[in-house]
Amino acid sequence: MSGPRVDANVALGPWPSEASASWTAADVERHVDRFGLSHALVRSAEAVTYDAPSGNAGLLKAIEGHPRLLPAFVLGPLDAGEHGPVATLPARLTSAGVRAVWLLPSRHGWSLTGPEAGSLRDVLRRAGLPVFVDLEETDWGGIDALCAALPEVDVVVAGIGYRTLRQALPVLDRRPRLHVDLSYLAALDGLELFASRYGAGRLLFGTGAPVRDDAAPAFLLERSALSPSERAIVAGGTAARLLGLAGDGALSVPSPKVGSHPDGRGLPTVANQPDVVDAHAHLGRWPSSWLPHPDADALLAAYDRTGTGHAVISHLAAIWGGDAPAGNAAALAAAAAHPDRLSVWLVANPNRPQDAELLAEQLRSPLVRGFKVHPDTHDCPIDDARLDWVWRLALEAAAPVLAHGFAGTSHSDPLRFGAVAARHPELTLIVGHSGATVDGFRRTIEVGLRHPSVFAEICGSWMTGRWLRRLVSELGADRVLHGTDACLIDPRYGVGRVLGAGLDPADLALVLGGNARRLLGLPSPSPLGGH
Numbered sequence: 099m100s101g102p103r104v105d106a107n108v109a110l111g112p113w114p115s116e117a118s119a120s121w122t123a124a125d126v127e128r129h130v131d132r133f134g135l136s137h138a139l140v141r142s143a144e145a146v147t148y149d150a151p152s153g154n155a156g157l158l159k160a161i162e163g164h165p166r167l168l169p170a171f172v173l174g175p176l177d178a179g180e181h182g183p184v185a186t187l188p189a190r191l192t193s194a195g196v197r198a199v200w201l202l203p204s205r206h207g208w209s210l211t212g213p214e215a216g217s218l219r220d221v222l223r224r225a226g227l228p229v230f231v232d233l234e235e236t237d238w239g240g241i242d243a244l245c246a247a248l249p250e251v252d253v254v255v256a257g258i259g260y261r262t263l264r265q266a267l268p269v270l271d272r273r274p275r276l277h278v279d280l281s282y283l284a285a286l287d288g289l290e291l292f293a294s295r296y297g298a299g300r301l302l303f304g305t306g307a308p309v310r311d312d313a314a315p316a317f318l319l320e321r322s323a324l325s326p327s328e329r330a331i332v333a334g335g336t337a338a339r340l341l342g343l344a345g346d347g348a349l350s351v352p353s354p355k356v357g358s359h360p361d362g363r364g365l366p367t368v369a370n371q372p373d374v375v376d377a378h379a380h381l382g383r384w385p386s387s388w389l390p391h392p393d394a395d396a397l398l399a400a401y402d403r404t405g406t407g408h409a410v411i412s413h414l415a416a417i418w419g420g421d422a423p424a425g426n427a428a429a430l431a432a433a434a435a436h437p438d439r440l441s442v443w444l445v446a447n448p449n450r451p452q453d454a455e456l457l458a459e460q461l462r463s464p465l466v467r468g469f470k471v472h473p474d475t476h477d478c479p480i481d482d483a484r485l486d487w488v489w490r491l492a493l494e495a496a497a498p499v500l501a502h503g504f505a506g507t508s509h510s511d512p513l514r515f516g517a518v519a520a521r522h523p524e525l526t527l528i529v530g531h532s533g534a535t536v537d538g539f540r541r542t543i544e545v546g547l548r549h550p551s552v553f554a555e556i557c558g559s560w561m562t563g564r565w566l567r568r569l570v571s572e573l574g575a576d577r578v579l580h581g582t583d584a585c586l587i588d589p590r591y592g593v594g595r596v597l598g599a600g601l602d603p604a605d606l607a608l609v610l611g612g613n614a615r616r617l618l619g620l621p622s623p624s625p626l627g628g629h
Contacts (some may be wrong), residue, residue: 102136102137102334102337102338102343103134103135103136103137103303103333103334104135104136104137104138104139104302104303104333104334104337104338104341104343105129105130105133105135105137105138105139105303105304105305105307105312106138106139106198106230106254106279106302106303106304106337106340106341107139107230107256107279107281107304107305107306107307108121108126108129108138108139108140108141108304108305108306108307108308109121109140109141109142109143109146109306109307109308109309110122110123110125110126110140110141110142110143110157110160110161110167111142111143111144111153111156111157111160112143112144113143113147114147117309117536118308118309118562118564119308119564120143120308121307121308122160123160123161123164123167125308126138126140126164126167127164127166127167129307129312130166130167132312133312133316135166135334136166136334137166137167137168137337137341137343138166138167138168139168139169139170139197139198139304139337139341140157140161140167140168140169140170141157141169141170141171141172141200142154142156142157142160142172144156144157145157145171145172145200146172146200146202146205150171150172150173150174150180150181150206151180151181151182153172154169154171154172157169157171158194158195168195168197168198168341169194169195169196169197170196170197170198170199170200170230171191171194171196171198171199171200172199172200172201172202173199173200173201173218173221173222174201174202174203174206174208174218175208175214175215175217175218176217176218176221177214177216177217184217184220184221187221187225188221188224188225188226191225191227192225196227197227197228197341197342198227198228198229198230198254198340198341199222199225199227199228199229199230200229200230200231201218201229201230201231201235201244202231202232202235203215203231203235203236203240204234204235204236205235209240210231210236210240210241210243210244211239211240211243219244219247219248222248222251223248223250223251226250226251227251228251228252228253228254228277228340228341229244229248229251229252229253229254230253230254230255230256230279231244231253231254231255231256232255232256232257232306233255233256233257233258233259233262234257237265238262238265238266238269241253241255241269241273241276242269242272242273245269245273245275245276246273249275250275251275252275252277252340253273253275253276253277254276254277254278254279254302254304254340255276255277255278255279256278256279256281256282256304256306257279257281257282257306257310258278258282258283258284259282259284259285259559260284260285260286260288260387260389260586260587260588261386261387262387263285263288263387263388263390264387264388266278267295270292270295270296270300276300277300277301277302277336277340278292278300278301278302279301279302279303279304279306280301280302280303280304280305280315280318280319280332281304281305281306281310281315282306282310282315282559282591283301283315283318283588284559284587284588284591285389285390285587285588286389286390286391286396286397286400286584286585286586286587286588286589287323287390287391287396287400287588288390288588289301289318289319289322289324289332289588290322290323290324291390293324293328293332298324298327298328298329298331298332298335298336299331299335299336299339300336301331301332301336302332302336302337302340303315303316303319303332303333303334303337308562308564310562311561311562311563311591311594311595311598312563312598313563313594313595313597313598313599314590314591314592314594314595314598315591315594316594316598317404317590317591317593317594317595317597317598318588318590318591318594319332319333320594321403321404321590321594322403322590323403371405371597372603372606372607372610372611373407373607373610373611373612373615373623374404374405374406374407374580374593374610374611375406375407375408375409375410375580375610375611375614375615375620375623376401376406376408376409376410376580376581376582376584376589376592377409377410377500377528377555377579377580377581377614377618378410378500378530378531378555378557378579378581378582378583379397379409379410379411379412379581379582379583379584379585379589380411380412380413380414380417380583380584380585380586381393381394381397381411381413381414381428381429381432381585382413382414382415382418382425382428382585383414383415384414384418384586385418387586389585389586391585392414392585394432394435394436394440396585397409397411397584397585398436398439398440400584400585400588400589400590401439401584401589403590404589404590404593405593406589406593407439407611407623408438408439408440408441408611408614408615408620408623409439409440409441409584410440410441410442410443410467410500410614410618411429411432411433411440411441411442411443412425412429412442412443412444412445412470412500413425413426413428413429413432413445415428416428416429416444416445416447416470417445417470417472417475418475422445422446422447422450422453423453423456425445426442426444426445426457426460429442429443429444430442430460430463430465430466433465434465437464437465440465441465441466441467441618441620442463442465442466442467443466443467443468443469443470443500444457444460444461444466444468444469444470445469445470445471445472446469446470446471446488446491447476448471448476448478448482448484448485448487448488449476449477449478449484451487454487454491457469457491458491458494458495461491461495461497462495466497467497467498467618467619467620468492468497468498468499468500468526468618469488469491469492469497469498469499469500470499470500470501471485471488471499471500471501471502472501472502472510473501473502473507473509473510473514474502474504474507474509474510475502477509478509479508479509479510479514480501480509480510480514480515480518481514481515481517481518485518489518489521489522489525492525493522493524493525497526498526498527498528498617498618499525499526499527499528500528500530500555501515501527501528501529501530502530502531503515503529503530503531503532503533503534503538503542504531504533504534504535504538505533505534505535505537505538505541506535506537506538511533511538511541512529512532512533512538512541512542512544512545513541513544513545515527515529515542515545515549515552516545516548516549516552519545519548519549519551519552520549522551523549523551524551525551526551526553526617527549527551527552527553528552528553528554528555528579529542529545529546529552529553529554529555530555530557530581531555531556531557531558531561531583532554532555532556532558532561532565532569534558534559534560535560536560536565539561539565539568539569542554542569543568543569543572543573546572546573546577547572547573550577552577553577553578553579553613553617554569554573554577554578554579555578555579555580555581556569556578556579556580556581556592556595556596556609557580557581557582557583557587557592558583558587559587561595562595563595563596563598563599563600564599566578566595566596566599566601566609567599567600567601570601570605570609575601575602575604575605575608575609575613576608576613577613578608578609578613579609579613579614579617580592580593580596580609580610580611580614593610596609596610597610611623
C-alpha cells in the first residue's frame with residue numbers, strides 16, 4: 099500500500115458570507131475521496147473568522163470519528179491568556195493530537211515581528227509543530243523573520259500567488275525549513291521552478307479548499323513536468339514528514355476519481371478532455387513582478403501540458419508601455435509564427451486616438467480577434483467618452499472587446515460595463531476576470547442579466563468551480579468564456595478549475611472552447627485541442 103497522500107490546507111466549518119462554501123467533516127471526507135487522498139489537514143473556519151480557542155475546540159469535536167482528518171489549531175498572541183496557560187500549551191497541543199499550527203496575523207490584528215508574538219514564538223519552538231501562514235496574512239519580510247526566530251521549526255507559506263517571486267526566492271534561498279504549498283503557486287511553471295531550485299521536499303500538496311478551488315492544484319500536479327518520484331513527494335511525502343504520518347515509501351500523485359465530484363463528475367482524462375481555448379492570455383513582462391517565462395515558446399509548452407489548442411493573446415508591452423503599436427506588433431509577430439495556436443487582441447489605449455487608423459487596418463488581419471482595453475492601467479474609466487473612438491472601430495468591424503474588470507475600482511467595476519452596454523447594445527463586451535473578486539462575480543451576473551451583449555471571462559485568483567457553476571447557471575453556459583491570464587498565471591490553474599467544476603458535458607465544452615470559437619470566429623479545433 100502506498101504512503102499518505104495529503105491535502106495540507108483545508109478549512110472546516112461555516113463562513114459568515116456566501117463567498118466560499120461551508121464544509122462539514124462529511125464534505126471534507128468527500129473531498130478526500132474525490133482526489134484519492136489518505137488524509138486532510140483541517141483548521142476551523144470559526145477559529146479563522148471569530149474566535150480561535152472556541153473554534154479549535156469545536157474542530158476536535160467535528161472530526162471525531164474521522165481519522166483521515168487531522169487537526170491544525172489556529173494560534174496567536176498568548177499573553178492575554180485566551181489560549182490558557184502558556185507553560186502547558188505545547189503539552190496540550192500534543193495531547194489533543196494537533197498536527198500543525200496556523201497563524202493569521204493580519205486578520206487577527208497582530209504582527210509576526212511585534213513584541214506580542216514573543217510568547218507564541220517560544221511555544222512554537224517547544225511544540226515543534228509545523229507552522230502555516232498564508233501570504234495574504236503577512237509579507238515575505240514577516241515570513242523571513244518568523245523563520246529566523248524559529249530555525250528548527252518547519253514553516254509553510256500558502257497562497258503565494260504569482261506576483262512575489264522577486265521577494266520569495268531570497269527568503270527560500272536562506273531558510274531551508276521554509277516550504278510552499280500548491281494552493282496558489284500560480285506563477286507560470288512556478289511548480290517546476292521551485293522543485294528544480296529547492297527540491298520536491300520543499301513543496302506540498304494543499305488546496306486551500308473550500309476558499310480556493312480544490313481541482314486546480316490537483317491538475318497542476320497531475321500535468322506537471324516533475325518526475326514520478328518528485329510528484330509523489332509533493333503529493334504526500336513532504337506532508338507525511340512534516341505532520342509525522344507513518345509511511346515514507348513510494349507515494350502516488352493525488353488522482354481525481356471519475357464520478358466522485360458532488361455532482362457525480364470528476365476531472366476528465368487526457369483522452370476525453372474537451373477542446374480548450376484560452377480567451378485571455380498575454381506575452382511580455384510585468385513591471386511589478388518577475389515573470390519566469392514571458393515568451394511564446396514557453397507559453398505554448400504550458401498549453402501543451404493543459405491540452406489547450408488555441409489562445410488569444412495581448413502583449414503586456416502594449417498595456418503597460420507607452421507605445422501600444424509596438425506591443426501590438428510584437429503580439430502579431432508571435433501569432434504569425436504560430437497561426438494555428440495563437441491569435442491577437444489588439445490593445446487600444448483610449449489616450450492614443452492617433453492609433454485609430456492603424457488599428458482599423460490591423461483589425462482586418464486574420465490573426466486578430468478584437469480589442470483589449472485596460473481601464474485601470476490607462477487611467478480611463480470604461481464608460482468614459484475617451485473610449486468612444488474604440489467602440490466605434492469595434493462596432494464598424496463587428497469586433498468583440500475584452501476589457502479588464504475589477505470590482506470596487508473607479509475604472510473597471512463591472513457595473514460600469516452596463517453603461518457601455520446600454521449605449522452600444524450591438525457591441526460584444528467581455529468582462530475580464532468576471533470582475534476579479536466575489537463582489538465582481540455578483541456584479542458581472544447583475545450586468546449580464548440586464549445586457550445580453552455582455553459576456554463573462556473567468557480567469558483570476560479568486561474564481562472557483564463553485565462560482566463558475568453559478569455564472570453558468572445564471573448567465574447561461576453560452577455566455578461564459580474560459581481564460582487563464584497566462585503568462586502571468588499558470589494555465590493549469592484555470593483549466594483544472596473548469597474541468598473540476600462539475601459542469602454538464604455540453605456546458606463544459608462551451609465554456610472551455612466552444613464559446614470562444616463561436617464568438618471570436620476561430621476555426622475548428624486542431625488535433626491538440628481534442629486532447
